[in-house]
Amino acid sequence: MSERGVACRRTREDMISVLPDDLLCQILYNVPTKTAVMTSVLSTRWRSIWLSIPHLDLQSDDFPNFTAFANFISRFLDFSKGSSRLHKLKLESWNLDFVSGYLDPCCLITDWINNAVTRKVQxxxxxYPWIVKKMPLSIYTCETLVSLKLTNASLADCEYVSLPCLKIMHLVDNIYASDAFLEKLISSCPVLEDLTFVGNRDTEYNxxxxxxxxxxxxxxVVDLDGNTDMDSETTGKGVVIDAPGLDYLSLEDYQSTSFVISKLSFSAKVYVNVGxxxxxxxxxxxxxxRSVVRTFFTMLSNVRDMTLSGTTLRIISLYLKHELLPQFPHLIRLHSVFYNSDLGKLPNILQSCPNLKSLVLEPEEFKMNELLVLSSSSSSVPECLRSSLEHVxxxxxxxxxxxxxxLVxxxxxNSAVLKKLKLCLRRGRMNEESFILMELLRLRRCSPCCEVVIQLEELNETRQSMVRYYTFL
Incomplete structure (x- = not known):
């Protein structure tokens, strides 16, 4: 083959390299910096493309020690000074034990963040694996920030906070100057749409x-399950939520003793794992x-979609020994994880959901001879089973x-308008499988249009999970 033919073939094989620099930078923007740097060995064409990417995404585990990690970041920021913007700065460091004596990680992090803020980081x-002392105050007035995610940081008080473009904020295991400052930080984000707050530290969460x-x-998303000991450090803790536009609320909290949740929208989906x-x-x-539990569920009484953990169901089961739950007249979907000892209270729970249409249950695996008592007399059948429940x-x-x-x-x-009951059956010996299917076929159905869908799982020769379906009309 002639030299011209070889050149043409190489050009056809490497069409990506003929793209303009701006487009190549956009492609590399969507991969970690480590991957982008590796492209520099492809050819001279690629040698310095990655230096023009307005994006730094690094993990210290990709370097032999923190010194090499810090030197790389500093060199990158120096090389890219010609670029007016640094759109994204993402740094993860887990091997700070290898920090050299002359390097101060906190000072370096402050310099890097200030550099990013100056260059209009978004x-x-x-x-970091341990608390970084005092994040720079410049992050509180960064007018270009769209997303802010901080883990193991110490946030000092600041008189003036303004984050006019911030839409996403994730705060994980941080230290805050005060309750009032954290409230000010959140309320100073006028377009904030996505907030995650995690406080799992047993000693540092303050x-x-x-x-x-x-x-x-x-x-x-609120996750405060770090300390379940009932002592002076947890007693009196609380959560106050005033966000009328919420579409999704996830509340996992084993610490708080009081809750105030302003009226949620009808469209809100709620996940509750509260102790x-x-x-x-x-x-x-x-x-x-009981008053705390009653008030809590009254504040959620207008939601349409709710998921409850086994822990919360255990508390509801205990509560139902004393009084009925508040009504959930708008609830149309309920997903519940159950400890088997609490399943007997299922009719009482359903009685509080008169318009429920969809129910998903996750009980524990039953022992073969374990008993379950569910009331099924006509006077005690929940209203939703008689008039609205369509999918189980x-x-x-x-x-x-x-x-x-x-349970089946x-x-x-008892479900008069049930359209579909979906079950999952583990493939066993043929006679066991046939016995279960025959038992299901013998059961009387209150709803004439109900179909039973059975998902049959089995293992093939390669031990990979396979699924088959049976449908009984």
Whole structure:
């Protein structure tokens, strides 16, 4: 083949290299910096392209020690001074044990962040394995920030906070100057849409009350499950949420003893994993704790979609020994994880959801001879089973245990408008599988249009999961 032919073939094989620099930079912008740097060995054409990317995404684990990590960042920032912008700065460091004596990580981080703020950074993501002392105050007035994610940082007080473009803020295991400052930080983001707040540190988490006030917020994730000991450090902690535009609320909290949640929108989806700072080995709930539980669920009474953890269901089960739950007249979808000992309270829970249309249950795996007692007399059948419940799914694998069949029987015999009951069956020996299927076929159905869909899982010769479906009309 002639030299011209070889050149033409290489050109056809490497069409990407003939693209303009701006387009190549845009491609490399979407990969970690380590990957972008590796392209420099492809050819002289690629040698310095990565230096023009307005994006630095590094992990210290990619370097032999922190000194090499810090030197690389400093060189990159020096090389790219000609660029007016640094759109994204993402740094993760886990090997600070290798820091040389003359390097001060906190000073370096401050310099890097200040450099990024000066160059109109839009996305700032800093993650370190231990508390970084005092983040620079420049982040509080960065007018270009769209996303701010901080982990293990210490946030000092600042008189003036203004983040006019910030839409995403994730705060994980940080130290805050005060409750009031954190509230000011959140409320100083007029277009904030996505807020995640995690406080899992047993010794460092120092807030008493988390206050989230935002008219623009659409998604809120709160995770405060770091300390379940009922002592002076946890007693009195609380959560206040005033965000009427929320579409999604995830609340995991084993610390707080009080909650104030302003009226949520009808479209809000809610995930609740709350312990109410309560011991689970108790047989009764005192009146003050019942008041907290009652108030909490009353504040959620207008949501349409709710998921409840097994821990929260345990507390609801204890609560139902004393009084009924508040009504959820707008709830149309409920997803519940159950400890089997609490399943007997399922009719009482459904009685509080008169317009429920979809129910997903995740009980524990039943023992073969374990019993389950669910009331099924006409006077005690929940209203939703008689008039609205159309879809039920039991996600736990059915193995033919007595309690499993009683649970399936309860829905088939009492749900008047049920359209679909979905079950999951583990493929076993043929006679066991056939027995379970025959038992299901014998069950009487209250709804004439109900279909039972069985997802049958099995293992093939390569031990990979396979799925088959049976549908019984």
């Amino acid at each position: 996305h700032l993501d800093i993650l 807030l008493r009350v988390l206050r989230v006030r935002s008219k623009s917020l659409k998604s809120l 109410f700072d309560m011991a689970f080995d108790t047989a009764v709930i005192d009146s003050s704790k 799914e039991i996600k736990t694998l059915i193995r033919g245990a007595v309690a499993e069949m009683e 029987k309860y829905f088939l015999e």
